[in-house]
Amino acid sequence: MxxxxxxxxxxxxxxxxxxxxxxxxxxxxxxxxxxxxxxxxxxxxxxxxxxxxxxxxxxxxxxxxxxxxxxxxxxxxxxxxxxxxxxxxxxxxxxxxxxxxxxxxxxxxxxxxxGLAVGTPVGTSLIDAHAGGVGVIESVPASESESKGDDKNTICHRMVLVCGTSTCHMAVSQRKIFIPGIWGPFWSAMVPEYWLTEGGQSATGALLDYVVENHVASPHLANRAASQGISIYELLNRILESMMNELKAPFLAALTKDIHVLPDFHGNRSPIADPKSKGMVCGLTLDKSEKQLTLLYLATVQGIAYGTRHIVEHCNSQGHKIDTLLACGGLAKNPLYIQEHADIIGCPLILPRESESVLLGASILGAVAAKKYSSLHDAMKALNAPGQVIHPSKDPILKKYHDAKYRVFQELYEQQLSRRKTMAEALA
Known part of the structure; x- marks a missing residue:
């Protein structure tokens, strides 16, 4: 120092x-x-x-x-x-x-x-994402919690997505689980006496902003959205609904059957842990219309969701038993983003009643420090509350469609590795 x-x-x-x-x-x-x-x-x-x-x-x-x-x-x-x-x-x-x-x-x-009183209780702190986890991880309907049986193990079936500029994927377990490409396990780093496992995507909200704002049609769409008093993403979601009806698509996701996105524009944090990975878009044409931007936006949302599916599947293959997602942060306010995640991952996705989960988590830490609750677990159970529950579609055709696009998603990275090797050999 x-x-x-x-x-x-x-x-x-x-x-x-x-x-x-x-x-x-x-x-x-x-x-x-x-x-x-x-x-x-x-x-x-x-x-x-x-x-x-x-x-x-x-x-x-x-x-x-x-x-x-x-x-x-x-x-x-x-x-x-x-x-x-x-x-x-x-x-x-x-x-x-x-x-x-x-x-x-x-x-x-x-x-x-x-400007506070001397002796005001001070609680051990958490970073914003982990505070968000504390503010949301017990936000499940009573029926959901009761159906899992053992109270101490119930929380281990959940993964919290703190979705903002990037996304943190947090799950806890009662035993140490070392997972390649995933951070941790960290003892009591978020929930006392549980091991924290943390995955992540380096660019999610930032990627959507990049894709939308750098498209030639973006300024006009932004002006239209402003004139209607809505965000550009709300307008894009409305255009997608209109396109689905106009094209008589069987479901909204089918609009991107010809366009696929690997969202590693800032490397892959989890589960591949490849900082050299690059973003890829397959299916571009000379079209520069608003509709083309709308499709690129949807394909990017789907690519991000396939990335989360990859993280969940990887964690479960190593010993986790994640079957429920909880989401908070700015992206969690986008209904299209949330529904695509539920459909693609095949898990119910719960939004907390309190949208500012990070602030709630920090308040819970303060309440525990002030002895208002005997433990962090008790405070979370008392102050977390579920809001909307988004269930995955039961349409088998939609599932088959996403399974196919997920395979394409994985193949994009495999192709990138092959081409990376080819070019390295050429320069050797």
Whole structure:
């Protein structure tokens, strides 16, 4: 540290591929001797020295810095976890679960800065995605929860999608499950006493924006949407409905039978973990109309959903039993996006009653720290609530259609690998 200020280095997935491969190997070896990863500690605003079990610290260090003047340097989350392991062994500092009340609450200096009372409870923090998980993962109808039997195991059948610029895919389990291409497992990183497994797509909302905004028809569509007081995505969804009726398509998804998208425009985070993977579009013509943009938009949504299906299937093949999805974030407000995910993955998708799940998750942490609930589990059960439940279509023809497009989706990546090899050999 340099006078309390140290540069924070945040590297992108593609820039740390070699580091990740090494750390993945080290993680496996540590796991074999019973050592699990925890997170690098940050100094909390209450002055305590407890370590945070949150699996990513990059987004958690700025608030403690502003309140305490202390900042740790970091390169990547895996390195953070290794440093933490050594740090905790050397110092003997304790580890706190999410929402744990730290020290004696706010220090006088922090309280003055925030305009709050000295001693106001401070709970162990989480990053935004994990707070979203806390705010949504118990948002299931009572019938859904009761049908699964064992209360402790029920939560393990769910995956939370925090859908924004990128998407985080989070599932918990009662035992350690190491999965190639998936981050974790992280002990108590989101839900205390459960192992967190986290997949992700590097660009989802950002990809849709890129595809739509870079099309020649986009400015005109944006003006039309503005004149109607709706978003451009609402307008695109309406155009798709009109096209389906006009073309007498058997279902909306069939409109993209000739156009396919591999959504790896910013690499593949999970489950392939290939930062060199590139986005692909198959089926382009010279058409530059609004309808062509609409079809490209739908094909991109479907490509993202096939990516999530790939993650779910990969996790289940390694020991998870995910059969229910819960979604929050900006993309979860798009009914087309949600229905395509339900149809393509074949799972019911639940939206929480509270749309701002990240804020709810943070509030739950505060409620636990303030002793309003005896545990994070109790607080989640009390404060999470289900909203709309979107079920996958029961149409066997639609299922057959998506299975076929999913095979094309997988083949696009295989073709890319083959062409990558061909060109590498040509330049060797």
């Amino acid at each position: 340099h006078n309390g200020l140290c540069e924070v280095i945040v590297t992108k997935d593609r820039e740390i591929a070699q580091q990740d491969a090494l750390i993945e190997e080290i993680a496996q070896r540590l796991e074999q001797v019973g050592v699990a990863f925890v997170d690098f500690p940050v100094l909390h605003e209450d002055g305590s020295n407890r370590a945070n079990l949150n699996s990513w610290t990059v987004n958690c260090i700025m608030v403690p810095y502003l309140l305490t003047g202390e900042l740790f340097s970091c390169i990547s989350a895996y390195w953070l976890q290794l440093m933490t392991l050594l740090y905790l062994m050397q110092t003997g500092r304790s580890v706190a679960f999410p929402g744990h009340s730290l020290g004696s609450g706010l220090t006088p200096a922090a309280a003055k800065e925030l």
